[in-house]
Amino acid sequence: METQKIIVLISGGGTNLQAIIDKLHNQSLNDKQTKVVAVISNKPDVYGLARAVEAGINTAVVASKGAESREAYDTLLSAEIEKHQPDLIILAGFMRILSADFVNKYLGKMINIHPSLLPKYQGINTHQRAIDANDDVHGASVHFVTPELDSGPIVLQAKVPVFEDDSSEDLRERVLTQEHLIYPLVAQWFLSGRLTMQGSQAVLDGKVLPENGYAAD
Structure with a gap:
């Protein structure tokens, strides 16, 4: 095999x-x-x-x-x-x-997971930045890696709510739960041949994904 x-x-x-x-x-x-x-x-x-x-x-x-x-x-x-x-x-x-x-x-065979709904909050301290901006939704993004930091084609995003009394740690834990679900899924798509990077786009099952990727339910 x-x-x-x-x-x-x-x-x-x-x-x-x-x-x-x-x-x-x-x-x-x-x-x-x-x-x-x-x-x-x-x-x-x-x-x-x-x-x-x-x-x-x-x-x-x-x-x-x-x-x-x-x-x-x-x-x-x-x-x-x-x-x-x-x-x-x-x-x-x-x-x-x-x-x-x-x-x-x-290029095209390296993926990353970032704790924000890219393109928002590239870099670090994403959870506190979402809280400071009074966002009501936050999340995580799986994307192909390109030379520009946190800017490669997005494959899949998962959203979580942001509550008024959230600390950055509360939000981090909520996002991590989603990360653990969507990251292996994207890897499975790639390894099964369903997902590729073509030029500057992510392509799943022969269809170009939208700019913000596929939204997880």
Whole structure:
């Protein structure tokens, strides 16, 4: 049986990594086996690495602390990735801005999840920014990675309500619940051949997705 190989890049606790492991590691999908072949962290001793070890998945640390430059780091990261020849690279809380050369090398086969309804609130502190803006709806977006930060074609978004007494942590937990549902789903679409990136657009089942992607129910 052909194996569809996944690499997950992390920087922390790895709750989205766990969702990917639970739904896609050693699973059968359209007569193919999906397998997380490696989890790579830019930080040592994060809990996400322990999650991978528990699941019997290879781990590696390509430490970003002390790297000479972004490009130098990305060269080391790419060398580690190339050991496994992945079909899909999943960024799961990987807190690095990647160089254009690195992103272009894996263009169309690397996805990210961002805790906002893109294009709103690119970057960090998204939950507090939504609260400060008095938004009544917030959420998460899964998108293909392009050289522009948090700007690649959006595949799927999930919305959550924002309540008056919400803290940023309350909102974060509500969004995370949705992230754990939609991220493995998008990965399944890609690995089953249903989802591709064509030019600057995400295409699902032969149809170009709208600018804000597919809206999860």
